[in-house]
Amino acid sequence: MMLQPLAAEIPSRILPVCIDAPVLGNQYVSDRYWMLRLDAPEIATGVRPGQFVLLTPSQTPGEGPSLPRPMAVYDVDRADGAIDILYGVVGSGTTQLTRFRPGDRMTAVGPLGRPFEPPSDATRLLVVGRGIGICSLTLLARERAERGHAVTVLLSGRHRGAIIGADFCDAVGVHARQLCDEDGSSDVESIRRLLVEQYDPAPPDFVATCGSKRLLALCRDLGRRWTCEVQVSVEAHMACGLGYCHGCAAGEVGRDEESPLVCATGPVFRVS
Amino acid sequence: MRATSSEVVDVDLSVELGPLRLSNPIMPASGCFGPELASLLPLERLGALVTKTVFTAARSGNAAHRLTDSGSGSALNSVGIPSPGAASFRSQVLPRYSAHGTPVIVSIGGLAVDDYFSIADELSMAQFAAYEVNVSCPNLERGGISIGADPDQVYRVTRGVVDRAAGRPVIVKLTPNVASVDETACAAEEAGAAALTVANTFVGLAVDLRRRRPVLGNGTGGLSGHGIKPLVLRLVWEASRAVDIPIVGCGGIATTGDVAEFLVAGATAVQIGTATFSRPTTMAQMLDELPTQLTDLGCRRVADLVGSLQA
Ligand SMILES: Cc1cc2nc3c(=O)[nH]c(=O)nc-3n(C[C@H](O)[C@H](O)[C@H](O)COP(=O)(O)OP(=O)(O)OC[C@H]3O[C@@H](n4cnc5c(N)ncnc54)[C@H](O)[C@@H]3O)c2cc1C
């Protein structure tokens, strides 16, 4: 699988800021997922679908985890200047995130990374996400639906309770189909049949995916079948998020040249 | 009499690293900084800017994962020093550091003693204030043993770079992975180093329990962050008593109080690495707070605090 950087030209975007953002809410949602809302107008004004922030899971310098945690911006309220982050509790950093209460301040750096860039004439979008990877896709689905584009979202998860984004899609009027391992509906071959049947007569002109290598391979196959652009958001361990620490280079290590930095060249890449 | 914070009067933050005079003692640690920070941090306020270690030839660096949070306030990295090579460093990278009017310290590395001489030769005509020699690199001619662990090789590398430095001060950044930091510190001093940075990262390992593999693609990595602060304070204290040249403290510094502790332990200046990742504005905040910190400790100059540990 080849991941290509998006076009060399970076579309107009705001520079990242570092803010101590007041926490507006931090609540348990379901399974291992929590929703965090930050008062972050400096980030909310410019953030674009697929971009992320670095969150520092401690309020005191020198205490707590040594590295910030990369998190996609799940949704944004541009009028109120708030951003929502949906996070899964995995290890120490995300456990510490659950301790923040409204009124606390959380250090956040963003918006970071390159957003999804559908072709300018794209109006039919297929969005395929699994597990926590869905968080990188929700804003794309919403903003495109608001423009009147035809957006279909597939949400895959281990079991019903672990499928996130369904309520969000309902609320923003996007058609979402839920698939889970429990009843076999998330099986890649059944998804392939489903999509071929639905889209062969009139293929999408853009596919976005995140959260599963197998779904990524499926999207690549379908993209070739329909000759449409496929983009994926990938994960990497990060420290700076800005492109200077070189901690996030992912993929094959060539002899002379470093593979692309996920934080600065990605996290969204073109799939070919 | 102790001054209170309300009476911050003309505190002199300037420091001297041999012939290198800096407006203040705060600078970034190599590899934990880049001109990309310019929108988040006023780079012109820093005492100096330190580049990522550059090698003569282009290098790709190590496999993923290259870094991880390793608990207890520490991070482990095996970035492996990807480098654009000397030529493209000179034409593409260095100008972005020089654009801020702050003294630029170029960190150089090598995988054999001669590599250090080549890179120094290749950079001799470029414009920058000083060298920092990163000797914590594996020597591929000697089975990968760190050059910085052997006082003889530290001497040879330092001497060779001093000879090629065209008068620029040469700072040698020591490795902490030695039985006695005094020996390598003295070797660098004898060879003509203007100052010593103490220190680079401690070798460590993070285990992925489920896969029973190292977390990092490279296996081991370098431990940094607040968790290593007591270990480095001790090295700074020891090194500062072993040599007469100034020490730049580096390792685990996250707050202005930490800066002051390093100065007391014997550092003349400090470098901030891992702390910048979580809070890119850390160094600016330290510069805001340092005058009050010094005043509170009854000092009017940084030099009043340096090496004042009573032990
Ligand atoms: C661009 C991007 C967007 C992301 N968006 C979201 C999101 O919206 N919601 C969400 O829940 N998660 C998201 N993640 C994953 C999230 O960053 C990790 O789950 C989190 O860092 C785990 O931290 P921890 O301390 O709980 O886990 P630990 O396992 O204790 O972490 C140890 C170290 O590994 C790193 N790490 C572990 N897993 C990952 C991972 N999957 N990706 C990157 N670093 C990892 C941590 O940052 C830390 O340095 C995203 C990752 C990236 C790169």
Ligand SMILES: Cc1cc2nc3c(=O)[nH]c(=O)nc-3n(C[C@H](O)[C@H](O)[C@H](O)COP(=O)(O)O)c2cc1C
């Ligand atoms: C991601 C990363 C990259 C680093 N790259 C370099 C490097 O290129 N050259 C070098 O001399 N030290 C490098 N270091 C070591 C730091 O300069 C510093 O010595 C170390 O991190 C201890 O300081 P800290 O605890 O403040 O981070 C790197 C450290 C990290 C975390």
Ligand code: FES
């Ligand atoms: S996280 Fe530092 S370069 Fe990507």
